[in-house]
Amino acid sequence: MKPRLIPFAVATMLALAPSLRTRAAAGAGAPAPSRVYAIRGAKVVTLAGPPVENGTVVIRDGKIAAVGASVDVPADAQVIDGKGLEVYPGLFDAVTDLGLTEVEAVNATVDTTDVGTYNPQLVAMTAVHPASELIPVARANGITHALATPLGGGGFGGGGEVIPGQASVINLAGWTIEEMLVRRSAAMVVSWPTMQTRTFDFSTFSVRERPFTEVKQEYDKRINELVDLITRARHYAQAMDKGSVANYDRDLKLEALAPVVRGQLPLLVVAEGKRETRSAVEFCDKQKLKMILAGGSESYKVRDLLAAKHIPVILGRTQELPQDEDAPYDQSYATAGQLAAAGIKIAFASFNASFSRRLPYQAANCVPYGLPYEDALKAVTLYPAQILGLADQLGTIEAGKMADLIVTDGDPLAIPTQVRYLFINGELTSTDNKHLQLYEKYRQRPREEKWTDG
Amino acid sequence: MKPLECGSSLPLCLHRSFASRKRKGGSKLPHSIAAVVLLAVFAVRVQAADVTLIKNGTILTVTKSTIENGDVLIRDGKIAEVGKGLTAPEGAKVIDATGQYVMPGIIDCHSHIAVAGSVNEGSISVSSMANIADVLNPEDIDIYRDLAGGVTAANVLHGSANPIGGQTQVIKLRWGKPAKDLPFEGALPGIKFALGENPKRSGFSVPGASRRYPATRMGVMDVYREAFSEALDYKKAWDDYNRRKAAGEPNLIPPRRDLKLEPLLEVLEGKRLVHIHCYRADEILQMIRVAEEFHFKVATFQHVLEGYQVADEIARHGAGASTFSDWWAYKMEAYDAIPYNAAMMTERGVVVSVNSDDASEATHLNQEAAKSMKWGGLSHDEALKLVTLNPAIQLHLADRVGSIETGKDADIDIYDKDPLSVYAVAQKVLIDGQVYFDRQQDIAHRAELEKEKKALIEKEKKAAEAAKKPEGPKGTARKPGPLGPPKPPGAAPKPSESKAES
Numbered sequence: 001m002k003p004r005l006i007p008f009a010v011a012t013m014l015a016l017a018p019s020l021r022t023r024a025a026a027g028a029g030a031p032a033p034s035r036v037y038a039i040r041g042a043k044v045v046t047l048a049g050p051p052v053e054n055g056t057v058v059i060r061d062g063k064i065a066a067v068g069a070s071v072d073v074p075a076d077a078q079v080i081d082g083k084g085l086e087v088y089p090g091l092f093d094a095v096t097d098l099g100l101t102e103v104e105a106v107n108a109t110v111d112t113t114d115v116g117t118y119n120p121q122l123v124a125m126t127a128v129h130p131a132s133e134l135i136p137v138a139r140a141n142g143i144t145h146a147l148a149t150p151l152g153g154g155g156f157g158g159g160g161e162v163i164p165g166q167a168s169v170i171n172l173a174g175w176t177i178e179e180m181l182v183r184r185s186a187a188m189v190v191s192w193p194t195m196q197t198r199t200f201d202f203s204t205f206s207v208r209e210r211p212f213t214e215v216k217q218e219y220d221k222r223i224n225e226l227v228d229l230i231t232r233a234r235h236y237a238q239a240m241d242k243g244s245v246a247n248y249d250r251d252l253k254l255e256a257l258a259p260v261v262r263g264q265l266p267l268l269v270v271a272e273g274k275r276e277t278r279s280a281v282e283f284c285d286k287q288k289l290k291m292i293l294a295g296g297s298e299s300y301k302v303r304d305l306l307a308a309k310h311i312p313v314i315l316g317r318t319q320e321l322p323q324d325e326d327a328p329y330d331q332s333y334a335t336a337g338q339l340a341a342a343g344i345k346i347a348f349a350s351f352n353a354s355f356s357r358r359l360p361y362q363a364a365n366c367v368p369y370g371l372p373y374e375d376a377l378k379a380v381t382l383y384p385a386q387i388l389g390l391a392d393q394l395g396t397i398e399a400g401k402m403a404d405l406i407v408t409d410g411d412p413l414a415i416p417t418q419v420r421y422l423f424i425n426g427e428l429t430s431t432d433n434k435h436l437q438l439y440e441k442y443r444q445r446p447r448e449e450k451w452t453d454g
Numbered sequence: 455m456k457p458l459e460c461g462s463s464l465p466l467c468l469h470r471s472f473a474s475r476k477r478k479g480g481s482k483l484p485h486s487i488a489a490v491v492l493l494a495v496f497a498v499r500v501q502a503a504d505v506t507l508i509k510n511g512t513i514l515t516v517t518k519s520t521i522e523n524g525d526v527l528i529r530d531g532k533i534a535e536v537g538k539g540l541t542a543p544e545g546a547k548v549i550d551a552t553g554q555y556v557m558p559g560i561i562d563c564h565s566h567i568a569v570a571g572s573v574n575e576g577s578i579s580v581s582s583m584a585n586i587a588d589v590l591n592p593e594d595i596d597i598y599r600d601l602a603g604g605v606t607a608a609n610v611l612h613g614s615a616n617p618i619g620g621q622t623q624v625i626k627l628r629w630g631k632p633a634k635d636l637p638f639e640g641a642l643p644g645i646k647f648a649l650g651e652n653p654k655r656s657g658f659s660v661p662g663a664s665r666r667y668p669a670t671r672m673g674v675m676d677v678y679r680e681a682f683s684e685a686l687d688y689k690k691a692w693d694d695y696n697r698r699k700a701a702g703e704p705n706l707i708p709p710r711r712d713l714k715l716e717p718l719l720e721v722l723e724g725k726r727l728v729h730i731h732c733y734r735a736d737e738i739l740q741m742i743r744v745a746e747e748f749h750f751k752v753a754t755f756q757h758v759l760e761g762y763q764v765a766d767e768i769a770r771h772g773a774g775a776s777t778f779s780d781w782w783a784y785k786m787e788a789y790d791a792i793p794y795n796a797a798m799m800t801e802r803g804v805v806v807s808v809n810s811d812d813a814s815e816a817t818h819l820n821q822e823a824a825k826s827m828k829w830g831g832l833s834h835d836e837a838l839k840l841v842t843l844n845p846a847i848q849l850h851l852a853d854r855v856g857s858i859e860t861g862k863d864a865d866i867d868i869y870d871k872d873p874l875s876v877y878a879v880a881q882k883v884l885i886d887g888q889v890y891f892d893r894q895q896d897i898a899h900r901a902e903l904e905k906e907k908k909a910l911i912e913k914e915k916k917a918a919e920a921a922k923k924p925e926g927p928k929g930t931a932r933k934p935g936p937l938g939p940p941k942p943p944g945a946a947p948k949p950s951e952s953k954a955e956s
Contacts, residue, residue, distance in 0.1 A: 105651075105785035134783060321814045325595045326907060328900055329602045329817075354783040361821065364876040415824045415876050435782075435792040439830070442762050442798065 035426055036060050038073040039407060042082025046397040047089055047382050057087055059403040062426035067397050078428075080407065080421055088377070088412050089395055090144025090404040090424065093356045094314045094384035095268070095294050095349035098138060098146045099128035099170060104354070112151045113164050117222075118229060120256040122165030124148040125184055128177050134353045136433035139172045141357035142406045142419045145182065146170055147349070147388065151270070152191035162222060163229075164189050166256065167268055169388060171404065173424040186388045187268035187292060188260050192280045193222040194273065223283065230287050233257035266290035266389075268314075272297040272323060281305055292387055294349070297323050300335045303342040312345040312387040317355065318362045330369055336379070337370025346375070347384040364413035376413060402426070504530050506887055507542035511551025511868065516558055516835065516843050517857040526556060528864040531886035536858055549868070549889075554881060557838065557873050558857050559606025559865035561845035562816050563776040564729075564756050564809035567596040568610060568625060568636060576615025579653070579667055579677050582645060583713040584620035586610050590633040596813035601627040601891045603817030604873070604880040606865040607638055609809075609849055611756075614648030614731040615655075617668065617677040621717055622646055622729060624849055626865070626885050642850050644753065645717055648731035649674055649741060650787050675740050682748040685718035727753035727850065729776075733787035735763035742771045754848045756809070758799075759791035765802035774805040774848035778815075779822035780829070796840060797830020807845035824874035837874055 037059040044055035044067060056071040057064060065074075073079060102109035111127040128148050138146070148168050152161025166185040174180035195215050199208050236254035239247070259265035269280045272295045281302070284291035293299060294314040299306060306313060315336055322331040339346050348363045350356040363376040371379075378395075385395030393402045403426035410417040422429050506528040513524035515536060525540040526533060542548050566573050570591035575581035590610070600608070607626050612619030622644035625636040653674050655666065668674045691709040699706055720726035728745075732738050732755050745752050752773040755761060759782070761768055761775045768775055777799075782791035799806045808823050810816035823840040826832040832840075846856025855863050864887035871878040883891035 103783055103786050103789055133789075137782075319814060319818055321596070321599055321817065326903075329599045329896065354781070357780065361876050365818070365821075368870070368877050368879045413876065415821060415874070416828050418828065435794065435829075438762075438790060438792050439794040439798070445763070445766075447766060447802070 035062065036065075036074055036077040037080065037403075037423070037426075037428060038077040039080045039082045039085075039087055039421075040073055042080075042407065043086045044397060045086060045088050045377075047378060048396040048398045055087075056082075057397060057405070059423060059426045062403060064397060064399050064401050064403045064405075066399055082407065085407050085409055085420060086412075087397065087405055087407050088142075089381040089397055090406050090422070091142045091359055091380045091412065092145040092147075092347070092384040092394070093138065093143050093350050093359050093380075094147050094347040094387065095149045095167070095270075095316075095351050096146050096353055096356050097149060097151065097351075098134055098172075098353040098356055099130070099132050099148045100124060100150070101353050102129065102132055102134065104352075112149075113161055114150075117161055118163045118225070118253065119150075119161070119165050120163045120188055120260075121252040122150055123168060123185060124150050124165060125168035125170065125177050125181055128168065128170060128180065130174055130176055130180060132353075133434040134356070135172050136431070137435055138353070138356035139422060139424075139429070140419065140431040140433045140436065141360065142408070142412055142422065143356055143359060144172055144404045144406065144422065144424050145384075145394065146172065146356065147186060147384070149187075149268070150189055152189070160193070160222075162191055162193060162226065164191060166265075169390060171424045173427065173429045179425075182393070183388070183390065185259070185265060186390075187266050188257070190226075190267050190269045190280075192269050192271035192276045193219050194276055195219045223279070226283070227287070229253075229257065230261060230289070234261045237261050260289060261287075263288065263290055266292050268292045268294050270294045272316075274298040274301040277302050278305065281309055281311060284311075285309060295351075296335070296339075297332070299344075300331070300338045303339055303344060306339070307342045307344050312347070312383075313339055314347045314349050314384070314387065315339075315362075316349065316351050317358075318348065318365050319358070333366050333369040336363075336366040336376070337372075340371055340375050345383055345387060347379050347387055349384075360413040361415065367413075373413075380413075504887070505534075505543055505546035506549060506864075506884075507540060507546050508549045508551050508556055508866065508868070509540075509542075511554045511556040512872075513858060514555060514557040514838060514873070515858040516838055517859060519835075524556070526858060526864075526866065528866075528884070528887040531864055531888070533858060533860055533862050533864050533866075535860060549882065551868055553870075555869045555871065555873055555878070556858065557604075557867050557869065558842040558855065558862075559867050559883065559885065560604045560819050560841045561807070561849070561851075561855060562600070562605050562608040562810050562819060562841075563754065563807045563845040563848055564811045565600075565605075565608035565610050565813075565816060566613070566811070567600055567608060567813050567816070568592065568594045570594075572613075573611070574613035574615035575620055576613070577666070579616045580618040580681050580714060581612075581616055581620050582618045582681075582715075582717045584612065585623075586612060586621060587623040587637065590623065590625065590636050592629075592631060592633045592636055596816075597627050598629045598891070600810075600813055600816040601629050601883055602880060602893070602896070604820055604867040604869070604883055605810075605816050606867070606883060606885050606890075607851075607855060608816070609644065609729065609845070611644075611729060612646040614646070614652040616666075617648055617653045617674050618681060618718075619646035619648060621726075624851070627890065628885055629890055638851065638854075640854070642725070642727050643717075643720070644727040644729050644849075645721060646729055646731065647678070647741075649737040650731075650733050651785060652731065653677075671737060671740070674737075675744060678741075678744045679747070681715075681718055682722070682744075682750075685715045685722060686748070688712055688715040689719055689722070721750050722748065724751070729754045729756050731756045733757055733759050733791075735760040738764055739767055742767060742773075745771070753850075754807075757811070759788055759795060761804070762792065762795045762798040763790075765799045765804050768799065769803040774807065774844070775799050776807040776809045776845065776848060778811070779808050779825040793825060793829035796826040797832045800826075800832060800836060801830075805844050805847050806840060807848055808840040809845070820869070820873040820878065821876055824876070827874070834874060 039057045041054055044052040044057055052069050055069050058066040097112045100111045148170050150165035152164035167187045167189055168184055169182040169186045170180040171182055197210055197212055197215050233254045237258040267289050269291055271277045271280050291311050293311055295316045296313045299313050318332050320332055336346055350359055359380055363380045367373050367376050382395035385391045397405055403423050405423050406419050407421035408417050408419055419431055422431055508526040510523050513521040524538050527535040527540050568590050570589045575584040605627055609624050611622045624638040624641035626638050628635050654669050668677055695708055717726055721728055730752055754774040754776045756776050758775045758777050777795050780793040782788050796806045796808055819841045823837045827837045843856035846852040855865050864884055866884045867880055868882040869878045870881055881893050882889055
C-alpha cells in the first residue's frame, strides 16, 4: 500500500476532513483499525539527543515506533510532509485547573476547592469536565498534557484549605476522562498555610490586620494538625500493611495519604513566600515525604536549601510582577534561571486554565534573563514529566514513548509560531476550538450596516 | 483559586487566579528606598545635556517604516531629526544602539498604576466628581516596573464598580518625579464609564449593606440616561443665566456649581473623552444608542472583548477599541472573548489598542501586541501600532507621541531584539528625551539597594529593642506597629488587583 500523503494544511483544516481520521474537537473518535502515521522530512527536536534535521517520526498504535534521519516510512502510514516544519514533544502545563474551572467568576462552573481543611481523599479526575471549552483552546497552542490540580488556601472569607485533594495528569483529548487519564493520582496537593498579618476579609469587606502572635498561633496550629494527620496516616498505612480491611475501620482520608507516607506519592506543596517555603521543606524533610514545590515566587531566596534537598520547583506565572516590592523588577523572569543554575529541576505552569495557552511564553520570557533555551523548552515538556514520575512515557520523542507531539512552523516558545499538527496518544488531533469557531463565524458577518434602531 | 488579599475597597476579585494571590502583603520596607536612590541617580541626568543622539539602531518609526542603522536626534525633549548618519553636536549625549531596536514608547490605554488607595468610588452609581488626578502616587513601584517594560505613558482610570466611575488622568511614567509632574501636559481629560457585570454588581454584595442601584443592564443604561438628562438641565440653567446676564438683567443669582454634572457637560461639549469598560456586544450597541441619543461620542470602548462581533458599529460611531490580547473566561461576560479580537476590529476599520489593566500585564505589552500577528494575521507594523500610535490616537495625543517623527516628544524605547519577540528585553526607556530606565544601571545599583535595606532593617531592630527597655532614654525610639515602620502612601494596600473591577 502506498503511503497516503496528508496535505500540508493548518491543523484546523483537519477537523473538516474526517477521512484523515482526526479526532473531533471534543475528543477521540472511534478507534481506527490502523493508527499509523509518519512525519517525514522535518526537524525533529527529540529532547533525547541533538535535533534530527530532515528526520522522520513513525507513530504506530499510540506509540512512537521509530525516529531518526534514516527511518523508513511504513507502507500503511498516513504521511505528513514535514518540510520546513519542526517536531517537538507536546507541551505539559504542570499545574492548572484545566477541566476543573470553566468560568472563574461563576461558582457553579468551578470545582477546584471543596469545603473543609483536609480533603486528601478528593481526586481531580473525578471532576474533570472533558467537554470544557478551555481544553481545545489550550490544545491549539500546543498543550497536550496538564496536571489538573485541586487548589486551596484562598477562597472568599479566607477558606484556608490545606489539603484540597490529589492532582491528576490528563491529556487534552478524549470523549471521557478514561481516555484522557494518564495518571489518576500524581501528587497530593498541600496549600501551605501562610502567616499573613494583613488579609482582606470578605465577610466585612475590609482589610483585616492582626497581630503577628495571633497569626503565628494559627499557623502553628495548622502545622500541628498536619503533623498529626501524617502520623495517623503512617499508623493507618502500617495497619493496612499488616492486617486485612476487616481488622480496621476504613478511613478514606487516611487511606489516600498512605501512598504519601510510604514515599510513593509526592506532596505538591503550593507555597510562595520564603518563610513558608522553608517551613514546608523542613516539614517534608522531617516527615520523610517527597516534596514538589509549586508556585515558588520566592524560591530563589531558598535555592540552596531546595537544591540540597533535591526538591523540584513548578513555577507560577513568570509574567506576573514579583510579590516583594523590594525585589528587582525582573525577578519573576530571573528566578527560573537562578534555580536551574543551582541545579534545581524546574517546570512552568499556568496555575490557571484560561492562561494555559501562555505556557510557552512563560518559559520563553525567562531565557533572556538567564535560563538556557534548552532548559526552557524542557521545563514545559520533559521536566514536568520527570517531576511527576512520567518520563518513561512522556516528555521526549523516543521509540516506545507515547506519541504526544506537536508539529510546528518554528520555535514552539515564540509567539508567531503556529501548531500545524498535534498528536495525542498517537492520534492526529484537531486544533479546532471555540475561539477559532467564533473567529470564523464573525468573519462571515456581512459588512453591510444592518443595525438600525429607528 | 481566589486571592488571599485584595486590597482595601476592592469589591470583586473574582477573575483572579490562584497564581496571583496576594501580590502585596506582609511586612515590607517602604519602596521609597528605591525611589530615593533612583531619584538621586536621575536627578543628575535631568540637568545634563539637552541634546541626545541615539545612534545606529533599527528605528521602528511606526509611521514612516523601518530605518536600518538609523539615528534619532533629540533636542530639548523633542525628536529633532530621524534618519541615517546624523551627527551629534558638541556636548551631546550619545546612546549607541548598534544591534538594537528603537521604537516609540509604549502607551497603555488602560492602567491603574500610580493610584493611592482604592480605584473605585463605588458607593454611588454616578461618581463623576471623583478625580484620579487627586490621588496620584508617584512612589508606586509599579510605575518603575511598567517603565522597565517600555511603558512611557498610561491612561489611569477608575475601576468599574459603578456606571460612571470618575475623571481619568493620562500620565507619563516619570519615575522619581513628584505627583505634579506625572500628568501628560495638555492631554484631554477623560471619564470612566462601565457596563455589564461589574457596575450591576453581579455576584457581589457587601454583607449588611443595602444593594445599590443598578443591578441589571437595564438599570445601567438608565443611569446614563438619568445622568445626561440631569446634565442637560444643568446646562439649560447655565445657558438661561448667561443669556439673561448678557441681556443686562439685574440681581441674577447664578446656578449652584454641580461638580458631578460639570464633567458630564464637558462630555456633551466634546471636551472630555469617554472611556467605557464593556464586554458584551449587545451592551456596546446599547451604549452607542445612549451616546447618540445625547449627542456625544465614545472615545474608546475598553476591554470590548466582544467588539469583534460589532466592529462595524464601533467603527461607524467613530470610537476606538482598547482590548486585551488573549484574556478570557475569567467571568461570564468574558467567555466569548477571542484572541483574534484586535485583528478583526482592525480589519473592519476600528482604531485598536492593546492595554494592560494590570501592572504585571503592562510589563510585556510589546509581546501582547505581537499576539495579534499570530491570532488574526496583523502585520508587524500594525501589531506595533496597537501599543504605540493607536493608543495615542485614542487619547487624542497622536501629535505628541506614538511614533518616531520629527517634532514629537522623545518618548522612546530601546530593545535588544525586535520588540515583538518574546525574547526581547527593554534596555533603555526615555521620556522627554531623558533616560528614565536603564537596565544596566538598574542591575548595577542592586547591591547598593540591598545594603541600604539591610541597614534600615538593623536600624529598626535596634529602635524596637530600645523601645522595649523601660530605662531607655526617652524619645530615642518609637514602638513599631505590627506592620513595622510606617509606610508612605504608596505602600498602602494595592487597590487594583482585579480585572473584574477595573
